[in-house]
Amino acid sequence: LxxxxxxxxxxxxxxxxxxxxxxxxxxxxxxxxxxxxxxxxxxxxxxxxxxxxxxxxxxxxxxxxxxxxxxxxxxxxxxxxxxxxxxxxxxxxxxxxxxxxxxxxxxxxxxxxxxxxxxxxxxxxxxxxxxxxxxxxxxxxxxxxxxxxxxxxxxxxxxxxxxxxxxxxxxxxxxxxGWTFAEDLGEMDSDYGSGYPNDPKTKEWLLKYLDPVFGYPQFVRFSWSTAQTLMDSRAVTEDGEKAAQRQNNRSMLSYFSSSAEGARGQQTHRFFTERRLKSLTSL
CATH class of the missing domain: 3.30.420.10 (Ribonuclease H-like superfamily/Ribonuclease H)
Incomplete structure (x- = not known):
């Protein structure tokens, strides 16, 4: 097996x-x-x-x-x-x-x-x-x-x-x-509890690994109400630039920053690397 x-x-x-x-x-x-x-x-x-x-x-x-x-x-x-x-x-x-x-x-x-x-x-x-x-x-x-x-x-x-x-x-x-995460989450905490919505460890893990723009890694069932509620309350909406800043999250625009700005330590998200997209320093 x-x-x-x-x-x-x-x-x-x-x-x-x-x-x-x-x-x-x-x-x-x-x-x-x-x-x-x-x-x-x-x-x-x-x-x-x-x-x-x-x-x-x-x-x-x-x-x-x-x-x-x-x-x-x-x-x-x-x-x-x-x-x-x-x-x-x-x-x-x-x-x-x-x-x-x-x-x-x-x-x-x-x-x-x-x-x-x-x-x-x-x-x-x-x-x-x-x-x-x-x-x-x-x-x-x-x-x-x-x-x-x-x-x-x-x-x-x-x-x-x-x-x-x-x-x-x-x-x-x-x-x-032994779940193999497709996403590059760095030093990821694998202590996610039982996975049931009422498990405190699971809730904590869901809060920690919610990306404000791209949501959750594929390990999470997006359709479950627990994940939906968190995304609705904490994720960036189409016009959510100010909301994201209030939550002290990276803004939507930060994902499209120049390579010089990206050198400050922000990792390129898998969404871009899979599509071989890179930031432009000038137009």
Whole structure:
């Protein structure tokens, strides 16, 4: 998983899918599949959907792995259980879909990876915080011939969903811990807390790394109300030159200063370096 996650880190602005190999038994036997996510609530970092699937004949063996809702486990316990899931690849498959913060606000309704890979799905179990019956009906219509079960707390009711929950949470934990920032933020403080909006450390980090002109690094979900509120109150508006000065921030015009002025220590923002733009000393 570490090697696969590093591929995403080289381009963390989009979406990426990581998966195990497809067990041969899953292509020939009737299978069950669980779906869960990790990172729905935080304002920082990616959200990850996880799936886990196995033949119906292996349900008891899945129980024997003693998987559980990832939220009830410590990080070490999750890592240990993920290792067991990954070692059972002769009959147990998994996949995670990583949605970067840039992609969070876009919808992603598509055929599941397992179906496209030839897994013979007969039962699907999905976790939800919304109206279970409504989602169950929609999914049943979209995937005829598959028995769909949607339940709140499904990750604590069905082992196959618990396994999916662990895969998603382990992937998110590793990504958030080792996040590679595309922006040059200098000596950046990586102690950003849990990433949840009510976490004091997260709030402090968001205040510290809000650029008055360019907003936040890609690690932040711009569409979340927490980030929007801070940007609305502290970022420079189109005619916000005076407002920016009152807040003791660099003015909008300072980004277009001459190279001589820029030599005072102001770093060139990534917006300009990516487009190979330079300041002119004269017109």
């Amino acid at each position: 570490s090697e696969l996650l590093r591929r995403f880190e080289t381009d963390s602005g989009g979406s990426s899918r990581l998966s195990s190999s497809i067990p041969a038994a899953c292509r020939s036997e009737d299978c069950c599949l669980g779906v869960d996510e990790a990172g729905r609530g935080p304002v920082l970092g990616p959200m990850i959907y996880g799936i886990c699937f196995c033949p119906l004949s292996k349900k008891e063996e899945l129980k024997d792995l003693k998987v559980a809702d990832s939220k009830t486990l410590t990080e070490a316990e999750r890592e240990n259980l993920f290792q067991k899931v990954d070692e059972a690849q002769s009959w147990l498959g998994w996949a995670v879909q990583i949605l970067s913060p840039n992609m969070i606000s876009t919808s992603m309704l598509q055929r599941w990876h397992a179906l496209d890979s030839g897994v013979q799905l007969k039962e699907v179990y999905v976790d939800t915080v919304g109206p279970a019956e409504k989602y169950e009906q929609k999914l049943s219509q979209r995937f005829p011939g598959i028995q769909v079960t949607v339940r709140p707390k499904a990750d604590s009711l069905f082992p196959v969903v618990s396994a999916a929950s662990i895969c998603a949470k382990v992937a998110r934990d590793r990504l958030v811990k």
